[in-house]
Amino acid sequence: MAEEKKLTTRAEDFAEWYNEVVQRAELADYAPVRGSMVIRPWGYGIWENMQRALDAMLKDTGHENAYFPLLIPMSFIEKEKKHVEGFAPELAVVTQAGGKPLEEPYAIRPTSETIIYAMYAKWVQSYRDLPILLNQWANVMRWELRTKLFLRTTEFLWQEGHTAHATAAEAEAEAVMILGVYRKFVEEWIAMPPLTGVKSDNEKFAGAVRSHSIEALMQDNKALQAGTSHFLGQNFAKQFELKFQSEGGQEEYAWNTSWGVSTRLVGGMVMTHGDDAGLVVPPKIAPVQVVIVPILGGDDEAAVRAKCDEVAARLKAAGVRVKLDARDNVTAGAKYYEWERKGVPFRVEIGPKDLAKGSVALVRRLTPEGEKRKAFVPEAEAIATLPTRLDAFQKELLEAARKRREASSVRGVQSIDELAKALDEGAGFVFTGWSGDPAVEAEVKERTKATLRAIVDEEFRSPAAPSKCVSGKGASIAEVAWARAY
């Protein structure tokens, strides 16, 4: 076997493994513009499945989709002070159009708060016009200095929700509710179990009062911020005159939230489930859940093909996304490697021997310890059980990821030395007390390269609350999770 056909292993070089998997599984390819990529059909199919699932969840919670323009007047971006400071370095700006310089430059949206709240201001007069609960699926652009396929590209796809409410309490509840939606979505569909929590002031969104996030742990024990939900207070409302007349007759500023997840989740999926043979795609988001490979070449070829058509049709009728790989210019073995690299959960092989026995060969992308990879099972049984096998596979992926996260977590750490040691020994999330002082974050980052990923929500806190700050100076006001991060 030619060496070049094999992937770099995760243990050899995780970053290189990631790049190879993404390209060789045909998720994406580098585009001619620096830091940008083409999302290929296999990658886009996964994204579409994510989109479909999350879109339904957002609609179930009362949101509607809309679309706002790509170009935003620079003056809008500049209105919210923290917001400009945060985004100015990574803005791409259009200064010329129609062959002439523009009077006012337009920013290509890095996010849409400004344009959206400017429009909300037009639409809202009284409390009866609230809440506004909109979402948009869009591309955005951030001129990143260092890029990586899916995880950080100059242009990426995402959804951004933007809501306006009459009260602070309602807006805060919205931000928390959405975080719950995100958490459920990534767990149930991507089989990625995140921590949830609140960002420190250092790490929060530019312009937010408070940012909530879901933080997932990758196989190299680096954290990935997988989704964020922000309570914006009245910061944007005040700058964009987003006012309404309250029930009591007073003029008040509205309260906003914004929240998003992006194609970064595709990268998260790769680094959560992939192995040295390539991708492992959770069944619920797999564009193909079962691939059928016919064993061709004998006198029975026509009969084998007919049987494959039949099994494919029956699986499809059972609600399984099935692909029949009937190419005759590629050998069966080559197809196995290809579909494994692409992470298809199950493979069904049908050959002349199966015709005689009424069986099929069933192969799972990940084989449980101690089981044979290839099982010959009666055709009817295979068809009948594949839907439940897919469900079980999905659940096992989530469980394995959760176990890995917990196994990599270190709790009860009392000092920065101990924190550094844990990280150097391969820890993922390290939990400590924190005084709330940003200087501690700076010191930890300086000494360990780790950042404060989240002030963790109650569910993720240690049984005994830490009493001291990890710095040794002062009492702890909250338990936090640190990690080196993407």
Added chain:
RNA sequence: CGGGGCGUGGCGCAGUCCGGUAGCGCACCUGCUUUGGGAGCAGGUGGUCCCCGGUUCGAAUCCGGGCGCCCCGACCA
């Protein structure tokens, strides 16, 4: 934005030091034999050697200047 590496058929590379017909593997095309874990044999197609300029009888190779991409660090979904 600093440091490193690399630009040669679609992909991976050799050739560059020491200038002289542009090569290898994979892929691709045709034919035959194959097909239950990356098929074999035979024949073939395909390259302004990143760009611009210079030196030279002659440049992938030497000199000067650009550009691009990747990786590693500071900022970020």
